[in-house]
Amino acid sequence: MSDIDLARGNRIATSSTLQAHWFAAPLAAAVYPWLLALYHGAARAVERGDGAGAWLGAGLALAAALAMPAIAFGAALRLGRIPDPSAAELAARRTALLAVAVPPMFTLTGVGALLLGHPDWDIGFLLVVWAALALRIASADRAPQRQAAPGPAGATGNWRRAHGFGAVLAILFLCFHFSNHLVGLVGPEAHMAVMKVLRVVYRSPFVEPLLIGVFAFMIVTGSRLAWRWSARPMDAARTLQVAGGVFLVWAVISHVNAVLYLARVHFGIDTDWGFAVGAPVGMLLDSWNIRLLPYYLGAVFFVVAHAFCGLRIVMLAHHAPRASADRVLVGGTLFAALLATVIILAMCGLRLHFA
């Protein structure tokens, strides 16, 4: 499907000289933690009552941090349109797709550093990763090369079908999971009351291992599909699908590790609303917890948008008109953004009051 758009003249030429935009994504990902630190400094000033300047600084720093994965996505979009990328361009494309996932990567690295007893190692570690990837792009072969033929559709077909089947089970859980988080708009007590009911099912000895198994399966099959698709020319829908998938691989690993190991085993605490929002300080005023905001926002957004990307592919495979399939994706993406925003606002303290 992606080849259709590209054949219509949307492709961009390959380049044999180093291009600045190849490095935009790793650079954006490298500065992301510093922008969150900048936000925290401004948020502390707001807390002290420093006035409008502090509010403006906090807003701008948070917006800048949120813009970093968006810059990486923009780079992935541009690099995805090259039909026969050189090894350097392919490395830049895959690095850009990875850099979109900087929010969950930063969270997972932060938890890893915490568990290792060196909580301040996270930023340095990620800097080394982004520098190594930038070096890899700079040193890779820049000669244009024709990619190996993608192979028959069946080569990825079985993986796609298996991934799609797993997605149905994952989505079923997530419908309840996100509905539970929306109840956070009423308050932590209401959230807990609903969670207690849902836990009877998803924490039962049969369902919980099945659920974890399904997510592990999604990670394995999704990683393989993302690797293969990222070698081919990608249109905007495909880039959204692959970038979202890469984000979700990191987000699910980070999230399941935080819930099942960090909270339950390491800290021995309940994984309730307070755990999710980083109580008592919360997400907005804690230097560590602020990293949860872009990560949760992206996780909810991408999981929904990714599912709609899949639905679009299924519609096209069943000969639905392209315009209808595209409209479904645009609508689904807007819904994803709305849902993610509302859940984050609830987690930041927005409450509904019924008279």
Ligand code: HEM
């Ligand atoms: C705003 C975003 C999210 C928040 C605040 C959140 C919060 C939580 C919390 C508090 C738990 C523990 C539940 C319990 O103790 O019963 C949990 C479990 C879980 N979440 Fe999320 N979640 C979010 C998004 C996601 C996403 C995007 C996924 C998957 C793509 C996901 C998958 C899971 C899974 C698999 C579990 C483990 C369930 C279990 O076996 O206990 N969550 N989440």
